[in-house]
Amino acid sequence: MKTKILYFDAPKLTQNNSIIVFTGTDERGFYLIPNESCFFPGGGGQETDKGELVINGEFFNITNAKFIDKQLRIYVDQTSTPLYPGLSADIIIDPVKRSLNSLLHSAGHLLSSVVYEELRLDLQPIKGFHFEAGSHVEFISKSGINQVDLNEINYRLQQNVAAKHPFTSKIVSSKSKEYEDAFSITGFSPEEDDAVRLVTIGGFLSYACGGTHVEHTGCLEGLKVNGYKQKKGNLKIKYGFEKAVEGIKSNTSHNCS
Numbered sequence: 001m002k003t004k005i006l007y008f009d010a011p012k013l014t015q016n017n018s019i020i021v022f023t024g025t026d027e028r029g030f031y032l033i034p035n036e037s038c039f040f041p042g043g044g045g046q047e048t049d050k051g052e053l054v055i056n057g058e059f060f061n062i063t064n065a066k067f068i069d070k071q072l073r074i075y076v077d078q079t080s081t082p083l084y085p086g087l088s089a090d091i092i093i094d095p096v097k098r099s100l101n102s103l104l105h106s107a108g109h110l111l112s113s114v115v116y117e118e119l120r121l122d123l124q125p126i127k128g129f130h131f132e133a134g135s136h137v138e139f140i141s142k143s144g145i146n147q148v149d150l151n152e153i154n155y156r157l158q159q160n161v162a163a164k165h166p167f168t169s170k171i172v173s174s175k176s177k178e179y180e181d182a183f184s185i186t187g188f189s190p191e192e193d194d195a196v197r198l199v200t201i202g203g204f205l206s207y208a209c210g211g212t213h214v215e216h217t218g219c220l221e222g223l224k225v226n227g228y229k230q231k232k233g234n235l236k237i238k239y240g241f242e243k244a245v246e247g248i249k250s251n252t253s254h255n256c257s
């Protein structure tokens with residue numbers, strides 16, 4: 001059975017009760033498959049959640065997670081406690097890390113849209129790295145653009161933050177016109193008739209994405225690009241936040257709803 005993905009519609013959910021439907025071992029180690037999960041295994045540039053499982057009162061640190069055949073394999077260190085299908089498992093994620101990941105990942109989306117669609121530069125986003133250290137979006141350029149006006153990008157980012165465009169998502173068929181019209185990231189090729197999740201900011205192009213996002217662009221206050229560098233013909237534009245990251249970490253601010 002497929003693992004039900006709870007973070008698609010509830011990105012702020014930080015814990016859920018699940019039933020283990022399968023256990024096994026592969027080259028990454030011992031894993032279990034829950035029937036549903038709030039834990040995001042990473043992907044699309046977004047860092048994996050940090051979290052743990054509580055099974056019969058015992059804590060198990062989640063060491064890795066990966067989707068294989070639409071089932072979420074959650075890896076834990078094997079202990080002497082036997083884990084088997086049918087057991088109830090509470091999945092608990094680090095809420096601060098999740099907020100931070102949603103913020104940084106959403107920022108990657110907005111930066112891509114601003115550069116590609118608003119400024120209409122010959123820079124097509126192909127990859128993101130939305131980790132706190134070294135956040136950037138990588139763009140490919142047919143004409144070999146090797147520099148950008150950071151002030152111009154920052155001005156546009158600020159305008160979009162002020163506009164509070166909503167982040168919305170929906171599941172569509174990979175055969176649908178909506179998916180055809182969406183922006184596709186290089187290397188992403190779903191099966192011919194598959195369900196694909198599209199994420200959209202306001203009126204920008206949709207992206208196929210399985211990550212977690214903030215509610216609207218107003219949550220990205222303080223987002224700024226702060227440099228760029230060319231690598232193998234591609235341009236990496238770096239970004240970061242003023243204050244928002246510290247606010248999330250100290251749990252003092254970042255109320256953007």
Ligand SMILES: [Zn+2]
Nearest residue numbers: 199209211212
């Ligand atoms: Zn996304």
